[in-house]
Amino acid sequence: MMAKAKTDGVFLERTQALLARADELCARRGVRLTDLRRQVLGTILDAGSPVGAYDILNRLRVFRPGATPPSVYRTLDFLLSQGFVHRLERLSAFVGCLAREGEDHSAQFLICRNCGKVLELEDSAVNEALMRAARHVGFAMRHATVEAEGICQACAVLKPAAGV
Numbered sequence: 001m002m003a004k005a006k007t008d009g010v011f012l013e014r015t016q017a018l019l020a021r022a023d024e025l026c027a028r029r030g031v032r033l034t035d036l037r038r039q040v041l042g043t044i045l046d047a048g049s050p051v052g053a054y055d056i057l058n059r060l061r062v063f064r065p066g067a068t069p070p071s072v073y074r075t076l077d078f079l080l081s082q083g084f085v086h087r088l089e090r091l092s093a094f095v096g097c098l099a100r101e102g103e104d105h106s107a108q109f110l111i112c113r114n115c116g117k118v119l120e121l122e123d124s125a126v127n128e129a130l131m132r133a134a135r136h137v138g139f140a141m142r143h144a145t146v147e148a149e150g151i152c153q154a155c156a157v158l159k160p161a162a163g164v
Contacts, residue, residue: 015045018098022084031082039063040075041096044085050093050118088118090147095120106130106144112152114159119152 011019019033019042026033033041043059044051051059053072060067076094079085083105085094090111095118097107108121127144134141151159 011042012046015042018045018096021098022082025084026082029082031078036064036067036071037075037078040072041079041084044079044094045096045098049116050088050091050095052091052093056094086120086145088147089145090149091116091118106146108146108148110152111147111149112155113149114151114155117152117154 019038022038022041023033039060040056043056047055053069053076056076057067057069057072060072076085076087079094080087084096084098086097086107086109087094088109088111095109097120105122106127108123108126110119110121112118126146130144130146131141
Protein backbone atom coordinates (compact mmCIF):
# COMPACT_ATOMS: atom_id res chain seq x y z
CA MET A 1 0.00 0.00 0.00
CA MET A 2 1.17 3.54 -0.78
CA ALA A 3 2.24 5.92 1.95
CA LYS A 4 -0.52 8.35 2.85
CA ALA A 5 -0.36 11.80 1.32
CA LYS A 6 0.63 14.65 3.62
CA THR A 7 -2.84 16.14 3.21
CA ASP A 8 -4.78 13.11 4.53
CA GLY A 9 -4.99 14.71 7.98
CA VAL A 10 -7.27 17.42 6.62
CA PHE A 11 -9.89 14.98 5.32
CA LEU A 12 -12.81 13.71 7.37
CA GLU A 13 -12.32 10.34 9.07
CA ARG A 14 -14.92 8.72 6.78
CA THR A 15 -13.08 10.10 3.76
CA GLN A 16 -9.77 8.74 5.03
CA ALA A 17 -11.32 5.27 5.29
CA LEU A 18 -12.65 5.53 1.73
CA LEU A 19 -9.25 6.71 0.48
CA ALA A 20 -7.66 3.65 2.11
CA ARG A 21 -10.21 1.47 0.26
CA ALA A 22 -9.36 3.27 -3.01
CA ASP A 23 -5.65 2.61 -2.34
CA GLU A 24 -6.35 -1.10 -1.91
CA LEU A 25 -8.45 -1.27 -5.07
CA CYS A 26 -5.76 0.52 -7.07
CA ALA A 27 -3.07 -1.87 -5.77
CA ARG A 28 -5.19 -4.87 -6.79
CA ARG A 29 -5.73 -3.38 -10.25
CA GLY A 30 -2.09 -2.47 -10.79
CA VAL A 31 -2.72 1.29 -10.97
CA ARG A 32 -1.57 4.07 -8.65
CA LEU A 33 -3.56 6.42 -6.50
CA THR A 34 -1.01 9.22 -6.71
CA ASP A 35 -1.01 12.11 -4.25
CA LEU A 36 -2.87 14.28 -6.77
CA ARG A 37 -5.48 11.59 -7.42
CA ARG A 38 -5.86 11.07 -3.67
CA GLN A 39 -6.30 14.79 -3.05
CA VAL A 40 -8.90 15.19 -5.80
CA LEU A 41 -10.83 12.11 -4.65
CA GLY A 42 -10.63 13.25 -1.03
CA THR A 43 -11.91 16.68 -2.02
CA ILE A 44 -14.90 15.13 -3.80
CA LEU A 45 -15.65 12.72 -0.96
CA ASP A 46 -15.39 15.45 1.68
CA ALA A 47 -17.61 17.87 -0.24
CA GLY A 48 -20.84 16.21 0.83
CA SER A 49 -22.53 17.39 -2.35
CA PRO A 50 -21.68 17.38 -6.06
CA VAL A 51 -18.62 19.47 -6.85
CA GLY A 52 -17.56 20.95 -10.19
CA ALA A 53 -14.09 20.69 -11.70
CA TYR A 54 -13.23 24.33 -11.05
CA ASP A 55 -14.42 24.08 -7.45
CA ILE A 56 -12.15 21.06 -7.10
CA LEU A 57 -9.30 23.07 -8.62
CA ASN A 58 -9.84 25.95 -6.19
CA ARG A 59 -9.89 23.60 -3.19
CA LEU A 60 -6.88 21.71 -4.51
CA ARG A 61 -4.84 24.91 -4.79
CA VAL A 62 -4.73 25.03 -0.98
CA PHE A 63 -2.35 22.03 -1.18
CA ARG A 64 -1.01 22.58 -4.70
CA PRO A 65 -0.83 26.27 -5.64
CA GLY A 66 0.34 25.40 -9.16
CA ALA A 67 -2.56 23.04 -9.95
CA THR A 68 -4.02 23.51 -13.43
CA PRO A 69 -7.35 22.63 -15.06
CA PRO A 70 -5.79 19.97 -17.34
CA SER A 71 -4.30 18.13 -14.35
CA VAL A 72 -7.69 18.12 -12.60
CA TYR A 73 -9.49 16.88 -15.73
CA ARG A 74 -6.92 14.11 -16.28
CA THR A 75 -7.31 13.09 -12.65
CA LEU A 76 -11.11 13.10 -12.93
CA ASP A 77 -10.83 10.89 -16.03
CA PHE A 78 -8.76 8.40 -14.02
CA LEU A 79 -11.21 8.45 -11.09
CA LEU A 80 -14.14 7.94 -13.48
CA SER A 81 -12.37 5.04 -15.21
CA GLN A 82 -11.79 3.36 -11.84
CA GLY A 83 -15.41 3.83 -10.77
CA PHE A 84 -14.46 6.03 -7.80
CA VAL A 85 -16.65 8.95 -8.91
CA HIS A 86 -19.74 9.60 -11.00
CA ARG A 87 -20.20 12.59 -13.27
CA LEU A 88 -23.59 14.26 -13.02
CA GLU A 89 -24.17 15.71 -16.48
CA ARG A 90 -27.09 17.87 -15.36
CA LEU A 91 -24.88 19.66 -12.83
CA SER A 92 -21.49 19.33 -14.55
CA ALA A 93 -20.29 18.02 -11.23
CA PHE A 94 -18.81 14.93 -9.60
CA VAL A 95 -19.79 12.78 -6.62
CA GLY A 96 -17.78 10.05 -4.95
CA CYS A 97 -18.78 6.42 -5.23
CA LEU A 98 -16.83 3.78 -3.36
CA ALA A 99 -19.82 2.00 -1.90
CA ARG A 100 -19.50 -0.94 -4.31
CA GLU A 101 -15.78 -1.43 -4.07
CA GLY A 102 -15.22 0.76 -7.11
CA GLU A 103 -17.12 -1.56 -9.46
CA ASP A 104 -18.76 0.02 -12.47
CA HIS A 105 -22.48 0.01 -11.84
CA SER A 106 -25.61 1.63 -13.12
CA ALA A 107 -26.97 4.25 -10.79
CA GLN A 108 -29.82 6.66 -10.53
CA PHE A 109 -29.53 10.14 -9.07
CA LEU A 110 -32.33 12.24 -7.63
CA ILE A 111 -31.43 15.93 -7.87
CA CYS A 112 -33.38 18.52 -5.88
CA ARG A 113 -33.89 21.58 -8.06
CA ASN A 114 -34.44 23.71 -4.97
CA CYS A 115 -31.51 22.92 -2.62
CA GLY A 116 -29.23 20.96 -4.97
CA LYS A 117 -29.14 17.87 -2.76
CA VAL A 118 -28.32 14.70 -4.68
CA LEU A 119 -29.28 11.19 -3.62
CA GLU A 120 -27.77 8.16 -5.32
CA LEU A 121 -30.02 5.15 -5.78
CA GLU A 122 -29.23 1.78 -7.19
CA ASP A 123 -32.58 0.30 -8.06
CA SER A 124 -32.12 -2.89 -10.03
CA ALA A 125 -35.71 -2.65 -11.35
CA VAL A 126 -34.89 0.68 -13.03
CA ASN A 127 -31.73 -0.78 -14.55
CA GLU A 128 -33.58 -3.90 -15.73
CA ALA A 129 -36.31 -1.78 -17.33
CA LEU A 130 -33.72 0.24 -19.22
CA MET A 131 -31.92 -2.90 -20.36
CA ARG A 132 -35.22 -4.46 -21.50
CA ALA A 133 -36.16 -1.30 -23.42
CA ALA A 134 -32.70 -1.14 -24.99
CA ARG A 135 -32.84 -4.80 -26.07
CA HIS A 136 -36.28 -4.18 -27.55
CA VAL A 137 -34.75 -1.71 -30.01
CA GLY A 138 -31.64 -3.83 -30.63
CA PHE A 139 -29.29 -1.86 -28.41
CA ALA A 140 -26.79 -3.62 -26.15
CA MET A 141 -26.64 -1.39 -23.08
CA ARG A 142 -23.50 -1.70 -20.96
CA HIS A 143 -23.96 1.06 -18.41
CA ALA A 144 -26.55 3.68 -17.50
CA THR A 145 -26.65 6.72 -15.29
CA VAL A 146 -30.09 8.19 -14.79
CA GLU A 147 -30.58 11.70 -13.45
CA ALA A 148 -34.04 12.71 -12.23
CA GLU A 149 -34.83 16.25 -11.16
CA GLY A 150 -37.48 17.21 -8.65
CA ILE A 151 -37.95 18.37 -5.08
CA CYS A 152 -36.51 16.52 -2.08
CA GLN A 153 -38.61 15.70 0.96
CA ALA A 154 -37.04 18.46 3.10
CA CYS A 155 -37.74 21.14 0.51
CA ALA A 156 -41.28 19.85 -0.07
CA VAL A 157 -41.98 20.24 3.66
CA LEU A 158 -40.54 23.77 3.66
CA LYS A 159 -42.30 24.92 0.49
CA PRO A 160 -45.25 22.61 -0.21
CA ALA A 161 -46.72 25.11 -2.66
CA ALA A 162 -43.61 24.95 -4.86
CA GLY A 163 -44.89 21.76 -6.52
CA VAL A 164 -42.82 19.25 -8.41
